Amino acid sequence: MKKHRYIPMTEQDQSDMLATIGAESVKDLFSDIPESIQYKGTLPMSEALSEAELLKHMSELAERNANFEQYPSFLGAGIYDHHIPVVINHMISRSEFYTAYTPYQPEISQxxxxxxxxxxxxxxxxxxxxxxxxxxxxxxxxLAEAAALASGATRRKRIVVSKTVHPEAREILHTTAHGLNLEVVEVGISNGVTNLDELQTAINDETAAVLIQSPNFFGCIEDVRSIEPLVHEKKALLTLSVNPLSLGLLESPGKLGADIVVGDAQPLGIPAALGGPTCGFFAVTEKLMRRIPGRIVGQTTDTDGKRGFVLTLQAREQHIRREKATSNICSNQALLALCASIYMSTMGKSGIQEVAQLNLNKSHYAAQQFSKDSKLAFDAPFFNEFVVKLPEGSNVEEVNSKLIEKGYIGGFNLGKSYPELEGHMLLAVTERRTKDEIDGFIRELEDCI
Amino acid sequence: MIPEKKLIFELSKPGRVAYSLPESDVPEVDLKDVIPESMMRSKPAELPEVYEVDVIRHYTELSRRNFGIDNGFYPLGSCTMKYNPKINEDTARFPGFAKIHPHQPEESIQGALELLYTLQNDLAALTGMDQVTLQPAAGAHGEWTGLMMIRAYHESRGEKRSKVIVPDSSHGTNPASATTAGYETITIKSDERGLVDLDGLREAVGDDTAALMLTNPNTLGLFEQEIEEIAAIVHEAGGLLYYDGANSNAIMGITRPGDMGFDVVHLNLHKTMSTPHGGGGPGAGPVGVKSKLIPFLPKPIVSKYEDGTYYWDYDRPQSIGRVKAYYGNFGILVRAYTYMRTYGPDGLRRVSEVAVINANYMMHRLAPYFEVAYPGVCKHEFVLSGRKLKQYGVRTLDVAKRLLDFGYHPPTIYFPLNVEECIMIEPTETESKETLDDFIDTMIQIAKEAEENPELVINAPYDTVVKRLDETTAARKPVLNCTCG
Structure with missing residues (x-):
């Protein structure tokens, strides 16, 4: 019997336990599995490695990836290289947090x-x-869950979404809509923001939700104040997808009249990690409270009258309602929500404003440095991302490959998701980028086009 | 009495900071110059103002009020609360994995792509499937992804099939996922053995059957011995078989869903592959399919060129589309890969053997004190009924609460729904005989307490930071945030 460091069963244990069970061999415990489907032999999988070998192997794999420490990143498109306060990793590494299951037993999960x-x-x-x-x-x-909620709440089937919403979010929306038999209508772009005329035409009496992202995928801030009346006039629900960090400076979605607010908390202290795990957030008006998907914690008291917390409003959820649940979600991203909470605790009231201001400074500085033939594609106001139109005939993919060789991670190739924006690059400049890095990057970028 | 824990908002004092930001080395932008006033925040968010020590003490104290696997035995049935190895945490934090962007040029993330490619193949081998997607973020997400592929498969054949069959012992996510994939759910009863009732299944299937969703071993911890016949019944009706992988810890290297006749499989890496649950997530729910469903996999998957380099394969015209932004919970996939390389194929088989020995041992030792719902041989978990204690006024919930006083996380209770006063125990392979014996002795003691001094059990727990909480008021008059701002 090969020993393993995570398995405590000794040969003696095994024979004692089998004796208690009344089994002669381990095989007896699998006698209920028909012989015809028992797997014979060894699975064709990667072999086991010792701890030291495994660390070496994993280091070698990791070193073949260009990471943000060595390659200043100007890539955003939903995943950003922000500073992560060191306290976060220390706190989420408390194993009482990370090795716990969903808090089903509130007395030991407070x-x-x-x-x-x-x-x-x-x-x-x-x-x-x-x-x-x-x-x-x-x-x-x-965002897709927001569409589902809106459809249930309004008993309507039409979802209107702006093409300025993250292309991958729209792809998921289409997959989801197919499952729920919803109709999705995409609204076009005008100077980097949602085309309001087209939007107005698209919203009708069958419209459940209008989905807007601001700052949108191009980094531009949408004119939500003009959009809101168009949505509510038709009694549809306004869903805003927001970058939480931008809310240090930009007007809150609640004040802008949103019914549902979603977004990704990745900018709030969560590592990029090839795009996951991050943490979605989901907020609604009081009216929609009992339709919200996922877990919710509520405050209550114990038998001594002491404040405590429990999972609540569970009558919405799959383990109670089964096929009638508001969503099928069960596991969520609790540990990353904890990252975001610790980030917000660390930044506090002034820090969240200051870091947002730094992002604004850096991105606007960068946007002004382009000389030659590259220019800003849109003139709508932006937060920490903007679109640059490279000179005619530029291949963004090739440019990015050259930039990697020069030690920089270039921007998102918009032509990949928007054929009409071939030759356009979406750049993100966070507080982590120094003036030297920005200057160096733009020099290299202009050199290789 | 242990005092109430303050909220972080209640620690706030204007003027304190816990952050360190650099001075701006570029010109300060006046907000008014670049953004119209109507778009600017009119009132700052009232986040707490604390200093770094407050942050550390606050979250350290919160962690002390929480119970994880590292604190003790956690026999939560169907959740596979095994030890979460520390090396997994270290590797996932390597800068080459934690600080990379999903849209970097492919040549700059070859290590990550190789890891994903290998994991796809290893999981396919483990489950007996032909191809795997790593996109889904959790088990339920995998279920929905799998059902959407099943739907696409039927649609591609011009068939309209509207129903998904699930047993009454199935996880709640199964019917909920069926609904989100646009299917009607048919629930069939389990037979007296706790297994799928073949006659009931024969009656339920028809030309409207899209799929049967099954967990095997099922949530009672029993292996569906007639699985080949079940598969034949569903396949003959033109339906497909969906495998809910929540209970895979029982069968690694021993039998494979693909060989049982399943067409689609999801695995919960946060169960079987030891990645931590994080207090509710993140997980990862990769989905494997047989060859006829490969065209419908979400895009992209990771493929390999002949020259040995890896790439994102988007050229999948029949794909159901995307189910998750970017490429799934990569950080979790790194942990799972690390875990699988810790064991290799023979080690994983040993994992399942020990998990099953542990469960059978516990079941046999507890049988004289708690009714075993379905006697016989179990797999990685088993189900007891606490109904014998009802005569003393003690319910399963009370037994669970009493366990808290002894330092245990209780088993899953009141699930599956088809067993009265249900107690579902899953020990996993990473617990020693001594740990199991101590827990068993405690359960026996609680059974005696229930008989001799039921009040003691009914009023438990005594040693926790809060006592039993008023869940009714929490739901009737919800207080869902502190509205501190």
Whole structure:
């Protein structure tokens, strides 16, 4: 019997336990599996490695990836290289947090339950909404869930979405809509923002929700104040997808009249990690409270009258309602919600404004440095991302490959998702980028086009 | 009495900071110059103002009010609460994995792509499937992804099939996922053995059957011995078989869903592959399919060129589309890959053997004190009924609460729904005989307490930071945030 460091069963244990069970061999315990489907032999899988060998192997794989420490990144498109305060990793590495399951037993899960309650409070405070849940898989799936909620709440089937919404979020929306038999109508772009005339035409009496992202995929800030009346006039629900960090400076979705607010908390202290795990957030008006998907924590008291927290409003959820649940979500992204909470605790009232201001400074500085033939594609106001039109005939993919060789991670190739924007690059400039890095990057970028 | 824990918002004092930001090395932008006033925040978000020590003490204290696997035995049935190895946490934090962007040029993330490619293949081998997607973020997400592929498959054949069949012992996510994939759910009863009732299944299937969703071993911890016949019944009706992989910890290297006749499989890497649950997530729910469903996999998947380099394969015209932004919960996939390389194929088989020995041992030792719902051989978990204690006024919930006083996380209770006063125990392979014996002795003691001094059990727990909480008021008059701002 090969020994393993995670398995305590000795040969003696095994024979004692089998004797208690009344089995002669381990095989007896699998006698209920028909011989015909028992697997014979060894599975054709990667072999086992010792701890030292495995660390070496994993290091070698990791070193073949260009990481942000060595390659200053100007890539955003939903995943950003922000500074992550060191306290976050220390706190989420407390194994009482990360090795716990969903807090089904509240008496021994008050830490996680309070942390979620605080996360919900943070999201409500940042968005000016009344109710937030414990988290979703990511911002993109949260947007699709918002469409599903709106359809249920309005008993309508038409979803209107702007093409300025993240292309991957729209792809998920289409997949989801096919499942739920919803109709999705996409609205075009005008100077980097949603075309309002087209939007107005698209919203009709069958429209359940209008989905807008601001700052949108191009980094531009949408004119939500003009959009809101178009949506509510037809009694549809206004769903805003927002970058939470931008809310340090930009008007809150609640004040702008949103009914549902979603987004991805990745900018709030969550590593990029090839795009996941991140943390979706989901907030609604009080009216929609009992339709919200996912876990929710509520405050209550114990038998001594002491404040405590529990999972609540569970009559919405799959384990109670089964096929009638508001969503099928079960596992969420609790540990990343904890990251976001610790980030917001660390940044506090002034830090969230200052970091947003730094992003604004850096991105606007960068946008002004382009000389030669590259220019800003749109003149709508932006936060920390903007679109540059490279000179005619530029191949963004090739440019990015050259930039990697020069030690930089270039911007998102918009032609990949918007054929009409071939030769356009979406650049993100966060507080992590120094003036030297920005200058160096633009020099190299202009050199290789 | 242990005092109430303050909220972080209640620690706030204007003027304190816990952050350190650089001075701007570029010109300060006046907001008014670049953004119309109507778009600017009119009132700042009232986030707490604390200093770094407050943050550390606050979250440290919260962690002390939480119970994880590292704190003790966690026999939560169907959740596979095994040890979460520390090396997994270290590798996932390597800068080459944690600080990379999904849209970087492919040549700059070859290590990550190789890892994903290998994991796809290893999971396919483990489950007996032909191809795997790593996109889904959790088990339920995998279920929905799988059902959407099943739907696309039927649609591609010009067939309209509207119903998904699930047993009454199935996880709640199964019917909920069926609904989100646009299907009607048919629930069939389990027979007296706790297994799928073949006659009931024969009656339920028809030319409207899209799929049967099954967990095997099922949520009672029993292997569906007639699985080949079940598969034949569903396939003959033109339906497909969906495998809910929540209970895969029982069968690794022993039998494979693909060989049982399943067409689609999801695995919960946060169960079987030891990735931490994080207090509710993140998970990862990869989905494997047989060859006839490969065209419908979400895009992209990771493929390999002949020259040995890896790439995102988007050229999949029949794909159901995308189910998750970017490429799934990569950080979790790194942990799962690390875990699988810790064991290799023989080690994973040993994992399942030990998990099953542990469960059978516990079941046999507890049988004289708690009714075993379905006697016989179990797999990685088993189900007891606490109904014998009802005569003393003690319910399963009370037994669970009493366990808290002894430092255990209780088993899953009141699930599956088809067993009265249900107690579902899953020990996993990473617990020692001594741990199991101590837990068993405690359960026996609680059974005695229930008989001799039921009040002691009914009023438990005594040693926790809060006592039983008023869940009714929480739901009737919801207080869902502190509205501190």
């Amino acid at each position: 830490g996680e339950l309070q942390a979620i309650f605080e996360f919900q409070s943070y999201i409500c405070e940042l968005t000016d909404m009344k109710v937030a849940n414990a988290s979703m898989y990511d911002g993109a799936t949260a």
